[in-house]
Amino acid sequence: MIKIAFFVEGQTERIFVEKFLDEYITLNKCELIVKKNIGNNKSAKMVFEKKNPYAEFYVLIHEVGNDEKVNITIRENAKDMIKKSGYSYIIGLRDLYNPRYPDPHRRKQEIRDKLINAFYKPFDECKDKIKYILAIMEIEAWFLLDKDFFTTMTDNSQEVTRILDKKNTEDYERPAKVIEKIYRLSGKEYNKHEDDSYNITYNLDYNFLCSGEAKARSDSWHCFVQCVDDCFR
Template sequence: MKKMCIYVEGQTEQLFIEKLIQEITNKKNIAMTVKSLKGGGKNSTTEKQLIVIKDKPIDENTKYYILIVNCNTDNRVQSEINENCLSMQNSGYEKVLGIRDLYPKDLKDLPKILKYVTAKHPDLKITAKSIIAVFEIETWFLAEYRFLEKIDNKLTLPYIIKNLGFDLENDCLDQDIKYHHSAEVLNKIYQSVGRSYDKTYAKSEKIVENLDYEILYLVLKNKLKALQEFIDELDNFFS
């Protein structure tokens, strides 16, 4: 059985990655545990805890085991990888990945950040690194803009371009500074039809359930460098 751990910064990323993996694998031969990290931070007065929030247990048919850990903040993703990667290697994990975003830092800060995304230890032999979603994970959602019509049938691409100036098909979403705060871009699109977007469970889940994962997997990874890096890591693991 192959084992992989993925650390994420928040609930939206957690829900998206759960669904992406289920779609890629067609939910076959997969066991998955989702945990939420509480306490134990630099300024925390409570002891660090990992609370299980979902669990599809291992059985005789399991070929792949995925552990997803929601760190509930972006600044703990890399530190958790650095702290735990060696013990996870010793427990049979083949990959320890992190997904975090660049926001609120600027695009010019990315090269500096990328210098520190790979865990370093003389005895480390597995892949242990963070992948930086530029700008926010919502950039990946916006690239698959077709889901917006499922949220509200007025939200067609021509409508969004004409009324808001966001050409979600042709803009370089991970390079154009107007997408720096992608969650707010998504909120502006929602607001144009009297709705609102935030990172609450219900609203994130609705997007995640309406994304076209075939398009994300086959097409959009070629437009978004971080998405391609993540999918390549998944393909390598599941091959």
């Protein structure tokens, strides 16, 4: 059985990865463990466990709490997970956006390259088994690729079309704020609550998202899909 671990920034990423794998790989092929960190300590609680004696893949999805903890957790655990626990791949997923970075949108390529280079620096012989994906600028940019879904969220599809004016969704400075604008057209708030994450991720058109057209509109999304292809092939 191939063992693959995802270390993700937060709740939205955790819910999305689980749903994406179900749609793209199908969880019928997987034994799935979902965990999340509690508070500021390193202890994790089990969120969900799905046993499968016929599984081809053992998948761990671990929500660590914030972007920097993705890096730290992988650095602290990856080598032992690969060498002692038999993991074939470790995948880190986090947003590029961080308010601590000055002018992050204008400098996104520079920041991306620095973060990736710094992340891989401690690893040597197991580097090829560790993948690091930065959603530019936020994972919500990937959701915005499915424009049709968002136009059906309100009765004002013309205004949604006006808001979603960029072909490359990585060009939105704060994709989460874009979704917030769309929610407000219906008198709702987008606060990244669990219900928000499920409402969006469970209604996206994954056939379209995995098409060449969608992948061409976001390099980071294309990288993530390719990463999953490589690890689950």
